[in-house]
Amino acid sequence: MAQASPFDLLVVGGGINGAGIARDAAGRGLSVLLCEQDDLAAHTSSSSTKLIHGGLRYLEYREFALVRKALQERETLLRAAPHIMWPLRFVMPHMPNLRPAWLIRAGLFLYDHLARRELLPGSRGIDLRKHPAGAPLIASIQRGFVYSDGWVDDARLVVLNALDASERGARVLTRTKLVSATRTNGLWNARLLQADGTTLDVEARAIANAAGPWVGELLHAALGRTTNQTPNQTATHEQNNGANPAANGGANNKPAYSVRLVKGSHIVTRRLFEHDHAYIFQNPDKRIIFAIPYEQDFTLIGTTDVEYRGDPSQVAITAEETQYLCESINRYFKQPISPRDVVWSYSGVRPLLEDETADNPSAVTRDYRLELDAPAGAAPLLSVFGGKITTFRKLAEEALDELTRALGAPAPAWTAGAPLPGGDIAHADFARFAAQFAQQHPWLPARLAHRYARAYGTRAALVVGDAQSLAALGHAFTPDLYEAELRYLREVEWARSAYDVLWRRTKLGLHVEPDTLDAVSRDIDAWFARETPAQPIYNAPT
The missing domain is CATH 3.30.9.10 (D-Amino Acid Oxidase, subunit A, domain 2)
Incomplete structure (x- = not known):
């Protein structure tokens, strides 16, 4: 399937950096397509220590600039999504x-x-x-x-960034992998592979490579650039996947950075x-x-x-x-x-x-670098190397500053004061909001009302809908997971499996008795198989 007109930006990677870049880009008026080979936050971005922090221990390594940048972001993020x-x-x-x-x-x-x-x-x-x-x-x-x-x-932070991007006009395709992209006539021609084996051919004026651990592999295999592979950066796919190195800047056009x-x-x-x-x-x-x-x-x-x-x-x-x-x-x-x-x-x-000077993995910098590859007359490619979850918003802002300049369409930064979906809670006072939500839904058990408020913030009312009783929420897959929530997660948050729900969108898997977890997971997967269209929804920019 091919679209009628090119996207301004194709973002590759549905972790925190990719979702943050897509959100910022959509908010600046760019037409955006985000593709992720698995689920949103399927890997690194759902496996953190789940802290918004400056990194106290980095002071010992004299990373003062990084710590200051992260400390500045703490309160910006706390205000953006207090739920x-x-x-x-x-x-x-x-x-x-x-x-x-x-x-x-x-x-x-x-x-x-x-x-x-x-x-x-x-x-x-x-x-x-x-x-x-x-x-x-x-x-x-x-x-x-x-x-x-x-x-x-952390996983919900990624989803909310992708949701905000989507509501600002971005297209989000999960379980969709970039297999090749070549520069032609000032555009990127990209081929995307979906989980069912079908392909999408899309054009984009620029690509943002936010593939995290796969950033080097993507440059080498799909984008045709020779990478400075370090010994522990072994690509899992060595073939070129059809990309043309010469078309993408030449075999000697090596990135300036690599990841460890x-x-x-x-x-x-x-x-x-x-x-x-x-x-x-x-x-x-x-x-x-x-x-x-x-x-x-x-x-x-x-x-x-x-x-x-x-x-x-x-x-x-x-x-x-x-x-x-x-x-x-x-x-x-x-x-x-x-x-x-x-x-x-x-x-x-x-x-x-x-960082070749750091032998100890604990001493390797948590800072990031952005590399913009924009030869004259060619479509820009921005690659993200490194980073930490606390600085994702700043990283995305810097990435869009560079990309919009390269595209000749500069637009002001906007995310510093903007709440994430569900985060528009008055005075960032979650306790008061949660109490009000519980009062408005007195039939919800207190623990469930609090979990809805925590997970969805002001969007919790959309999960509950018009229900006036637990029975109206539909089938109970566990004592705390009803069909109404599954439907919301499927229709709004790209959930497609029991694992997406139990271990990423929620952590309800921890609260299910171990001897029943497999059966619960099978029931949820069967529900998704019945309810979810075989083809993901795909809309081209107009």
Whole structure:
């Protein structure tokens, strides 16, 4: 299928950077097509530690500019979507043998003052013999520090960016892979492969390569550029897929940057403490581990940093990583944990900007670089290398500044003060909004009303619709998942499978009894098979 006129921008990659770029571009008036080979946030962007943070530990590596940029973004993001992002206080128990107290105080002073704060309180020292956060800790830990950062539902953040892009006119195609693209007569001619084996031929005035761990492979295989592959950046497909290197700038037109693939793994256990603070633990190997309240009933623990050389889509935690995370926790908590206590785990591959000076994966920069390849008279190609979830909005803004200039259609930035879908909550006061939503729907169980408010914000009313009872929400796949929500996720948020719903759009998979999870997943998949059209909806720009 071919469209009648070219898109202004084809965005490749449905992670946080791709979704953010598509949103910004659509808001600047560009016609946009976003394609993602799997589901939105299927890989790295749903496998983070789920923090909006400056990166306290990056100060030790003198990454002051990166930390400042990330700190500036924290409150911008917290205001944009207070239903899926909120402030979180972190407790750092002091271990004198790891870092002296004066060094921690100095680092926290910098962290408090590198960027302006309005929503988040500053840091301070605490007596853990009296503070509630001291109760789970071993008796020898008596002193600590507390500071502020933010929490984010990472997968929902991606979906909301894609949804905002769509509502501003962008076309979003999931399970659709770019297999080749060539420059012809000032345009990109691209071929997209859909999950059912059909192809789409589209034209675009520019391409944004936001493929994350696949950024180098996409340049090499689909876009025909020779890449500076590092040893751990093994392409999973070596063939050219029909692209013409000469047409795309020549075989010697190498990108200026490359990525280093680093695996981060997390484990989830039953709740290890009762209070609402998170912990940041120092390890003897100089790494830090977070222990974070998660989904009311659980604790999220992570992350590891391990060089990765495999297929990013097949990443998984190892027994050694699980043991490492358990041992990290056991240095601090009175009640030890073991691999038997792990109820869920997940891993993601971070496409970090290659830094040949950093041997330790933990020391590799979390900053990003944008490369614009725009030969005279040729269609521009912008590639994203590196980045972290906290700085995605700024990255997208910088990307669109470059792309609109290259396209000869500069347009002002706009996302800094714009709420994401569902985030238009008065005064960013989620607690008040959630209470009002519960009052307006008194027939909803309190926990379900709160979950709807958290997941969908002001869009929660669209999930419930005209229902006046639980029965009116349709079939209950679990005690907390009704057909009305599935229908909303299918029609509005591109969900197409049980995994999309249970582990990305929601985390209800954690709340389903393990012995019934497979049956629940089969029921949901069967519902999608009945309800979802075989062909994804595709509209060409007019």
